[in-house]
Amino acid sequence: MKLFTKGLLLIAIPSVIELVLLGVVFDTQEAATRAARSAENSKQILWQASSLVDPLLRESARVRTGIALEDPSFIDRHAVWTEFADRIALLSRMVADNPAQLARVDHMRAAAYAWRAQAGDVADALRAGRSIAWARAQGAALPPEIETVRSELAEFIDAEAQLDARRTASSSFTRERQQDALIAAVVGSMLVWGAAAIVFARNVGGRLAALGDNAWRLGEGGKLAPALSGNDEIAALDAVLHQTSTRLRDAEREQVALKRQLQARAADLTGANEHLRQETQDNEMFIYSVSHDLRSPLVNLQGFSKELQVSCDDLRAQIDSAGLPADEHRRMTELLDGDVNESLQFLRQAVGRAAAIIDALLRISRVGRLEYRWQRVNMGRIVERVLTGLESGRGLDAARIDVRELPPAWGDPAAIEQIFGNLVDNALQHLDPGRPGHIEIGALAVLPEEGGAGNASEVSNVDGREAAAKPAPRTGAATQPRTRTYYVRDNGVGIPAAYLPKLFRAFQRLHGAGTGGSAGREGKASSVGGEGIGLVLARRIAERHGGRMWVESVEGSGSTFFVALPEQPLRAA
Known part of the structure; x- marks a missing residue:
């Protein structure tokens, strides 16, 4: 009833x-x-x-x-x-x-x-x-x-x-x-109303008390009393409580099993992280030791090449003063000015290239060891210093650079300046000579979204196409701050889709495709300098700040590099 x-x-x-x-x-x-x-x-x-x-x-x-x-x-x-x-x-x-x-x-x-x-x-x-x-x-x-x-x-x-x-x-x-x-x-x-009250207390009131007792037991996680009989709403609610209790017990068992799995995976992850940390440390030490050990032979090679050049110059002077027959003089001169000089030039270039690679390896190894000075960074001043420090010979005069409003971020000013310096330098290196260069530096508008810090979703229009800025990967709920996304956009030659997966690898200049940010044209491979680690360093710096970096590019239209940096402290400064 x-x-x-x-x-x-x-x-x-x-x-x-x-x-x-x-x-x-x-x-x-x-x-x-x-x-x-x-x-x-x-x-x-x-x-x-x-x-x-x-x-x-x-x-x-x-x-x-x-x-x-x-x-x-x-x-x-x-x-x-x-x-x-x-x-x-x-x-x-x-x-x-x-x-x-x-x-x-x-x-x-x-x-x-x-x-x-x-x-x-x-x-x-x-x-x-x-x-x-x-x-x-x-x-x-x-x-x-x-x-x-x-x-x-x-x-x-x-x-x-x-x-x-x-x-x-x-x-x-x-x-x-x-x-x-x-x-x-x-x-x-x-008497009638008293009897009605007694009936209510014994029937409905008692059943409600039993229902409340079961609800309290459910809240305390205890075992519920036997289910109430009848087909009224109280019995239906009591049946729901029993079903909920059964599901909660099943969920608790599943939670215990998942907790065990999580603990096992956490232990595996801790071991993997420790192994990775050890390997990273070993790699950095290896890079540092190899770079340090290679410097001495390179210095010797550079010194010997200079000595050989001096000896070649002395030999040429002696040949010129020896009064040799014309045919012998010509053969000796061609030998010195041709094969020997060209070999010395290739030797000096190889030594310089090897020295540059060693310096790049040292910079990469130092990125993970540097202690950052965490503070609120004025991004406008950072970009202003980057543009002031650029050389006009690197294409600054051939491009118009627009700087939009840049809200502050949280990080190390010198490291963030290095990020934007590499991105702007990369954009200047790969401008399209067939049209006036244009570089834009700005920040994406943040759209409010449920989920709180670390889940900001950002959208910007890049040359007429929508680009979604993905949030930084989570490193832990306690340390993941809300991020702000900045961008450096150019109208250069762009990057072919086939080269995008290799863009953030060390020493990958991609030659005809450029070193990221802008693709080179045919015949322009030798005009692009650098060691191919600028974007790698920028990305590692962004990740150490708790952010990330990615690129969107269309060949022939230009590229846009996105950098997500925290708006609030990632850890105590």
Whole structure:
């Protein structure tokens, strides 16, 4: 049974019982009212009956006075009979529901009017001067008609007095019954509602208490009591609680299993990180030692090449002063100026290239060991210093550089300056000579997104196409800050799609494709300088800041490099 039905029954049953009790109260009240009305009517009848004979007695005295004085004016009194007629008519209406009393009233009326007729005859005889000796002979005795009225009236009053006593007793009884019924209604109503409350407490209240106990146990993670029986809403909610408890236990078991897996994977990851750290440290030490060890042979090679050049110059001077035959002089000169000089030039270039590679390796090894000075960085000033430090011979005069509003970031100023210096230098190196160069430096607008710090989603329009700036990869919820994305955009020759995966590898200048940022044209491979580590260094610096770097490029249209840097401290400065 549903709770709504139970509630209706709990309300309807006491209400019906109360209506019955109220009906009994109203019935007893109506009976008491009728009894009181009957008792009051009896008292009115007795009062009217007690004064009914008075007009007849007064008229009898007048008749005797008129006979004695032989004056008929004492007898003919219409007012007396009018008063009697009114009283007898009122008494007749008051006892209309009592046939016995009504008969007595009619008998008294007949006797009274008979006496009236006799009194009229006496008055007529006195007016005619006839003898009224029979009246004198009657003396002071009342006429038999009036005696009849008096005797009937006495019986009438006795009967009405008995009836009044019974009605008074009935009225008292009904009032007592009314009081008893009212008390019974109040007590019964209280008992009915008390019984309803007990039923509610035992049924609905007890079930609600059991449901609340199960909810508390579910919240505390304890075992639930047995499921409630029935098909009402409380039983349905209790069934939901049991289902939830079962699912929670299953989820806890799965959580324990996942926690074990996570701990195992965390241990594996810790070991892998430690192994990677050790390998990185070994690689950096290896790079440093190799670079340091290679410097000495290179210095020797550079010195020997200079000594050979000096020796070649001395030999040429001696040949010029030796006065050799023309053919021998020409052959010796061609040998010195051709093969020997070209070999020395290639040797010097190889030594310079090897020295540059060693310097690049040292810079790469130092990137991971440098301690950054963390602070809030004014990006506008950083870019201004980068542009001021550029040489005009590197294409600065051939390109228009626009700097947009750059909000501040958090990091090391020198390292961030190196990032933008490499990106701007890269863009200048790979401008398209077929059109005026244009470089734009700015920041993407941040779109608010649910998820808080580290989940900012940024969008920018790059040369008419939409580019989505991806957030930095998470390194831990406690250390991952909200990032701001900056960009360096150029209208150079762009990068072919096939070269994009190799763009951030060390020493990958890609020749005809450029060193990232802009692709070279055919025949321009030798015009692009550098060791091919600028973008690698920039990307590693960005990652050490908790950010990332990526590129979007279309061959023939230009490239856009994105750098995501933190807006707030990644760790205590």
